[in-house]
Amino acid sequence: MIEFLMPSLGADMEDGTLVEWRKKPGDFLNRGDIIADVDTQKGLIEIEVFEEGVLEKLLVEEGLKVPVGTILALINPDGIAGKKSKGQPMDEKVPIQQPIEETRPVSFEEQNSETKRIKASPLAKRIAEAERIDLSSISGTGENGAITKEDVENAIATREGVAEMEKPKGIKMEIAGEPEKGKAGTEQVGMEQLKEAVPEKKPMGTVPPVEAIRSAVAAAMSKSNREIPHYYLEKKIDMSKSLSWLKEANSERPVQKRLLPAALLIKAVALAVDEVPALNAVWENGLQLKNEINIGFVVSLRTGGIMVPAIHQADAKSVDEIMEVLNDVIPRARALKLRSSELSDSTITITNIGEGSADKVFGVIYPPQVAIIGFGGISEEPFAENGLLGIRPIVHVTLAGDHRATDGLTGSRFLGALNKYLQNPETL
Numbered sequence: 001m002i003e004f005l006m007p008s009l010g011a012d013m014e015d016g017t018l019v020e021w022r023k024k025p026g027d028f029l030n031r032g033d034i035i036a037d038v039d040t041q042k043g044l045i046e047i048e049v050f051e052e053g054v055l056e057k058l059l060v061e062e063g064l065k066v067p068v069g070t071i072l073a074l075i076n077p078d079g080i081a082g083k084k085s086k087g088q089p090m091d092e093k094v095p096i097q098q099p100i101e102e103t104r105p106v107s108f109e110e111q112n113s114e115t116k117r118i119k120a121s122p123l124a125k126r127i128a129e130a131e132r133i134d135l136s137s138i139s140g141t142g143e144n145g146a147i148t149k150e151d152v153e154n155a156i157a158t159r160e161g162v163a164e165m166e167k168p169k170g171i172k173m174e175i176a177g178e179p180e181k182g183k184a185g186t187e188q189v190g191m192e193q194l195k196e197a198v199p200e201k202k203p204m205g206t207v208p209p210v211e212a213i214r215s216a217v218a219a220a221m222s223k224s225n226r227e228i229p230h231y232y233l234e235k236k237i238d239m240s241k242s243l244s245w246l247k248e249a250n251s252e253r254p255v256q257k258r259l260l261p262a263a264l265l266i267k268a269v270a271l272a273v274d275e276v277p278a279l280n281a282v283w284e285n286g287l288q289l290k291n292e293i294n295i296g297f298v299v300s301l302r303t304g305g306i307m308v309p310a311i312h313q314a315d316a317k318s319v320d321e322i323m324e325v326l327n328d329v330i331p332r333a334r335a336l337k338l339r340s341s342e343l344s345d346s347t348i349t350i351t352n353i354g355e356g357s358a359d360k361v362f363g364v365i366y367p368p369q370v371a372i373i374g375f376g377g378i379s380e381e382p383f384a385e386n387g388l389l390g391i392r393p394i395v396h397v398t399l400a401g402d403h404r405a406t407d408g409l410t411g412s413r414f415l416g417a418l419n420k421y422l423q424n425p426e427t428l
């Protein structure tokens with residue numbers, strides 16, 4: 001019997017709340033299936049299963065908060081016993097331990113005795129509370145008329161559709177100090193701009209996601225500074241050839257398919273790590289080298305804080321495929337809608353502060369990884385090559401390494417390999 005555990009989604013995660021089971025006993029599980037939704041400091045995460053078999057038994061009830069490593073369910077790899085249970089009532093879910101105590105305000109649904117009798121999944125109740133949706137006005141489509149997440153989302157969509165039809169095309173707002181636009185001091189402002197100008201009200205008593213994310217990041221970085229002996233290296237890399245290659249490649253692509261420098265940098269890092277595999281590792285009871293090169297890419301959230309989703313097997317992907325992944329993952333990361341594997345599988349991390357920003361960034365290693373690469377903004381600087389001085393687009397690349405796992409010689413070899421690939425972008 002395979003034990004399915006509460007996964008660790010990073011060094012900053014100690015526990016998670018099992019919000020909703022997506023599968024029931026008797027269901028056959030394929031590798032990559034979403035088995036549950038878990039609430040963490042990083043948002044509501046879809047948890048994948050990486051074993052095939054029949055879901056035999058659920059051991060933790062929806063709504064319980066349990067530590068990382070807790071057995072959540074049992075999976076029968078043979079599927080013999082599980083197949084017999086198909087069509088039978090779901091086994092009683094027995095929590096294997098007491099939930100972690102957590103104080104929270106009483107929701108407006110819980111204050112209403114009529115609402116408490118409404119059958120709805122925990123996730124549906126949570127979304128309804130956050131969006132101020134009256135569950136009594138929704139007809140459930142789940143088992144025995146239970147209200148599901150999809151029912152609540154449909155109600156929200158309906159409400160927003162009505163609001164869209166009723167709202168005015170625009171409003172007049174006084175803009176102090178603005179030049180004349182039609183009438184002096186006024187400007188036509190769309191509702192989307194007004195929505196950004198006026199902060200959205202949050203349910204009372206809830207912790208804003210950005211604060212929880214910042215706390216999680218701070219915990220991981222504090223652990224890193226305490227436990228990891230960092231060393232730092234820096235190299236200036238001429239980006240002339242890479243940018244010229246990108247310009248030529250993008251001239252043949254439609255706008256939506258154009259490549260960004262970040263995709264090229266990720267590919268170059270993946271190939272350089274393939275040459276220097278000691279950096280593609282984790283430190284867990286000693287050094288453990290990883291076979292797959294999964295590049296963690298730091299994404300800044302618009303409300304503050306960061307998320308670090310993984311780009312799986314980046315060395316085997318083309319630059320175009322990496323760009324497609326970025327276009328998919330970045331919006332989901334900013335919406336806090338990542339999967340568990342995207343948060344837990346990184347083997348080395350890149351932080352890239354983008355153009356027009358600081359010249360250098362010195363990263364802090366994300367445990368249990370052993371290295372992080374930082375790319376500053378690309379800017380024009382004097383650069384000498386073969387005795388000639390010129391102005392070139394330069395990027396300052398830094399490497400923070402774990403001195404328990406590697407040393408400066410290993411890091412220097414990596415930066416040399418990275419430079420080689422960026423000087424020959426056609427090989428990427």
